[in-house]
Amino acid sequence: MWGVYAVTELMTFVLIGITTGSVYGLAAMGLVLTYKTSGIFNFGHGAIAAAAAFVFYELHTVRGLPWPVALIVAVVALPPMMALVLERITRVLSRGTPTLKIVGTVGLQLAIVGSLLAVYGGSMLDFPAFLPIDTVELLGVLLGVDQLITAGLAAAGAVGFFVFFRMSAMGVRMRAVVDDPDLLSLSGTSPFVVRSWAWLIGTWFAALSGAMLAPTIGLDAMMLTLLVVQAFGAAAVGRFSSLPMTYVGGLLVGVLAALATNFVSGSEILSGLPPAIPFLVLFVVLLVVPRGKLVEIGGHRVAPLSAPLVSTRTARILGLLAIVVGALVPFVVGAKLPVYASALVLVLVFYSLNLLVRTSGQISLAHAGLVAVGSAAFSHLAVGAGLPWLMAVVLAGVVAIPVGALVAVPSIRLSGLYLALATFGFGLLLENVLYRSELMFGPTNTLPAHRPALFEGDTAFYYVLLAFAIGCGVVISMIGRSRLGRLLRALADSPTTLSTLGLGTNVTRMTVFAISAFIAGVAGALWASNGHSATGAPFTSFVSLTWLAILFLHPGTGAAQPIFAATALGVVPAYITNETVNEWTLAFFGIAAVLVAIYESTRTAHRSAARHVTAANSSRAADRLAGTGPAAERLRSALGAASKRSTPDSTRVRVATSISARTR
């Protein structure tokens, strides 16, 4: 009897998993298709889904239109407009460095989510269940009709897309591009048309998944966005490349998460695991898949050269000026002092992120997690173990180092986009599993913290924070002038060359992640100390994304960026009296990040173009274009086949791909 029960039980979870997994699969296919055709991995994919759900809500619930009309507008009619905008933005971004591409689409996400939060608020709204909510029995399991329709729609979308992909001329062109993006420019078809179609389908899929996920989980911009981020895990199963495997990945992620819900029920520590399964999949796949199978579309681009904005001497004077201004703040700002105190903590956060991202060219989207670890560790050490304040702060930084080293592990084999995704997965794992467990923030999810004995007052503690910020700035500028500083900048420019010169670059990567984690951990300790409590809420992965976008708002490279970023994020919003100022600033930072990424990408593009004209190293590309030898002949015939109406024999397209891989 028990066995039958268990099988039915299991079946329930499998079917539920397939329903949601089907939606993830659909969203993920849209993501992979646009990534492969445009070279841009859209971090804003989930935000598009959320936007579509909110448009439906606005039209149907708020304005009272019948649901089919609202659905058609939100899911069918709106995406083409978004797709055109996305195509334009990403066309420029695709010429930028991997970091700029990430900053650009992260900005897109912030812009959309920020606007939605500002207009509709952060609390969850009731999403109308527009589909029938009767239940039917399937394989001994009771299932909602709406769930069945959802799964059916998602599957139909996937199958319809496969048919389109296999049969239509545009599908064939897309496949050629998905196999090898370089073929696009060679095949004589307009890249604009193919890319626009890809964005259109991608946006449709995102919008559809948003409208389908919202009824079951409710309308919450942040949550919907993150749910579609679960599609990242599905895309990882398809190695960011195979569309059928991506759909299978979606099902797999859905079923695994549903099963995990079953197995961890009762366990306190693992309760956060089920929703984190996709992120675990994302992290693990990126760690184990052979590097050769993960080829970043668009490849390596040189960062634009930025001459220092000011001379070293001026920079020193400005630095001293900043210290003087910082010291005068308590006499001027009155009741706003706490704002400045938290901004000083942010200065440390941005110094550590800046060292990692802008100086050494590594990307970490788990940075908020490191700060959270630091603040939890501080509370355990200072309050729990009763250590002296300063010692607890320093040790909190030390505790963050091994976590930083874990984040650094993917950096040994990955760079650019895949490093970003792996660290993002790691950050989400931390947030979902560790933040919620008692281990980190205790049973109430908040731990007590205190300030040092003689500096309890706001003004006194402000000066302590100022001292830390200055100390951090001095250490960072010393690193910048030291051998390590040169090695890090060289690492950002060309890690391969650096290793052929004899440097153990993995050691360098570990070192920079460790230093950065230490500073982030100290910042976490100061944060907790300043606010008298340690909690994970201010350090979500979404916050990591926000930090990255804001860090790029200030042009050039130098010590001024972290101060600028901290002021923009910490101080400016406090002077605007508006209920939704934080949401609007988020949207504003998002738009600004998109614009900055676009601007910097154009500069990168100009530079690489200039380089190609002077250096004859485009000779290989030229060879491929002009075509010499039997290999090129085969490539040409494959191309001809791909651009003709007929469905090409797939082996030939594969030959072309392997040839171009070899010529590269």
Place this chain on the structure above:
Amino acid sequence: MTGNHRDDSGLRVDGLTVRFGGNTAVDNASFHAPMGTITGLIGPNGAGKTTTFNACSGLLRPTTGTIGLSGQDITRQPPAGRARSGLGRTFQRMDLFDSLTVQQNVSLGLEARVAGSNPLKQLLSPPAERTAVRNATEEVLDVCGLTGLRAEPAGSLSTGHRRLVDLGRVLAGGFSLLLLDEPSSGLDSAETRRFGAIVQRVVAERGCGVLLVEHDMALVMSICDYLYVLDFGEMIFEGTPAEVRASEVVRAAYLGSEAVDA
């Protein structure tokens, strides 16, 4: 030590095969680049020259074959290890550290090697090392005629100067064997001649070995002591420049590709 015959000096590659999936890029190639000489590796486009280079410097793992440097088997060493054993290389695409100055680029040639995989050495440079790096950098800037450009960011240089900085970087590193990957591409004939002269001078003064992959036949014929010819991944000929010039096999390989070109 003195009893060693020339077999063991320099870079020795035996039976190197590199396959990418079903494609054989390099097929059972063997060659030897001894110290104190300039050895050329030539062949038409796609012959497998750069693949051979990447296998030698450790950027790809050969399917079969062994690579030895001064009698030591380095086949299994990572790129950084090979560099520390004395193997330096330049890149056809001139991968300079664009955001650093010319001087910093050149000095990193030695600093990267000195720092190696030691975290403390990566962090700090003792005064003695700093002096050594400064001296090596000054010497190389002088040899390559880059002294006037030392403060320029490498990213703003012309191709000709970029080639020199790339070369300067490996020269500063004090590598005993240099792999130079198509150094003349993008250079005009005067710049090419100047480049050739610097390489010859360095080999004569330091006694290091050079393996040169090059398309510019004038440069190859004028500075190389010995040549290997690759075609479709196979070593089809080896000999002195004069012998290569006279060879029917080599002519056929090059003419063949030209015929396809036309």
